[in-house]
Amino acid sequence: MSERPPFAFDPGVQLERTALAWERTGMAVAAAGLLFVAHVPRHLMAVLVPLGAGFVIYGIGLLAWSARHYEDLHGRLPEGASVVHVGSVRVVGMATAVFAASALVLAVLSL
Amino acid sequence: MTDADPGKRLPATRWWHFAFPPDPRRSGHEPDYRFSFANERTFLAWIRTSLALTAGGLGILQLLPSFLGREILGILLLGLGLLAAASSYRRWAIKEQALRAGAPLPPSRLQGTTALGVAVVAAVALVLIIIEL
Numbered sequence: 001m002s003e004r005p006p007f008a009f010d011p012g013v014q015l016e017r018t019a020l021a022w023e024r025t026g027m028a029v030a031a032a033g034l035l036f037v038a039h040v041p042r043h044l045m046a047v048l049v050p051l052g053a054g055f056v057i058y059g060i061g062l063l064a065w066s067a068r069h070y071e072d073l074h075g076r077l078p079e080g081a082s083v084v085h086v087g088s089v090r091v092v093g094m095a096t097a098v099f100a101a102s103a104l105v106l107a108v109l110s111l
Numbered sequence: 112m113t114d115a116d117p118g119k120r121l122p123a124t125r126w127w128h129f130a131f132p133p134d135p136r137r138s139g140h141e142p143d144y145r146f147s148f149a150n151e152r153t154f155l156a157w158i159r160t161s162l163a164l165t166a167g168g169l170g171i172l173q174l175l176p177s178f179l180g181r182e183i184l185g186i187l188l189l190g191l192g193l194l195a196a197a198s199s200y201r202r203w204a205i206k207e208q209a210l211r212a213g214a215p216l217p218p219s220r221l222q223g224t225t226a227l228g229v230a231v232v233a234a235v236a237l238v239l240i241i242i243e244l
Contacts, residue, residue, distance in 0.1 A: 014148040021155040032162045039173040083144045084207065086134050089154060093200035096158050100193040103165045107172050107189055111182055 009078045015070065022066035025092065029099075030059030036103065041110050048106060055099055062092070130197075132204040139211025146210050154203040157195055160225065164192030167229075171236070178243040184232045191228045195221060 009015075033055030040048040065088070073083060124133075168188035171181060202219060209216050 010144075012145060014145050018148045018152055021152045025155045025158050028159045028162045032166055035166055035169060039169055077144065080141070082136060082141055083147050084136060084151070086136065089151070089203055090200055092158055093154075093196065093203070096161050096196035096199065097193065100161055100165045100189065100196045103169055104186065104189040104193055107168065107182075107186055110172065 009074070015073055015077060015083075019066055019070035019073075022069065023063060026059050026062035026066055028059075029062055029096075030056050032099065033057075033059055036099070036106075040106070044106065044109065048102070051102055055095070058095060130201055132201060132208070135204050135207035135211060138208060139213070142210040147207065150203060150206050150210065153206070154199055157199045157202065161192045161195035161199065164188050164195060164225070164229070168192060171232075175236075175240075176243075178236075178239045180235065180239050184236055184239075187228060187232055191225055195225060 033052045036055065037049055037052035040052065069085065069088070077083060165188075168185045168191075171188060172185035175181060198221060202221075206216050208214075
């Protein structure tokens, strides 16, 4: 992790707004996982409860990562380094798609 | 990070690149960081939209009282949520590629589809609930 400078580099607070967007996403992921766990039909609990619980844990992890990433970019941004984190974007995109697909399958199986 | 092949968009060399484009940092120049942050926030807004659609779909199916057509409306929202999530990385990567190439950003068709889909579901649900009263 880069050393944090003593002042905010970005006068438009883009970094802070983006960090908050990551945090809101982490909160939304954890809340969606809790909703999923709370409304799983009894006959599908063995499969879907671990999936929903995994999503809650992943949301908590995303919150922790977003705080670390914010601190890290404080140092890297003034150096002109790329602010893009492709791995996180891929993981979040795929995990959300898996969650949405699981909810759709759950809905169809519950018909 | 490399600045190889500046100004050019990455060609889709594998069949999966259509849905899952390669790392956009492999082409073009490093753009203004504010634009990359804006693109990242837009990606995250789509992720939250997908989660909201999925929660809305599950809510219609599990929480609302039973009415005719409830399952179809719930599954429609869940389908929109899946579409938003499954295409989110692609939209982010294509926009980041365009930023790095200095090219115009492609417009999003899913924006209108999502708005229309949710509006239709809300209107139909209202009518069906009133009929059932």
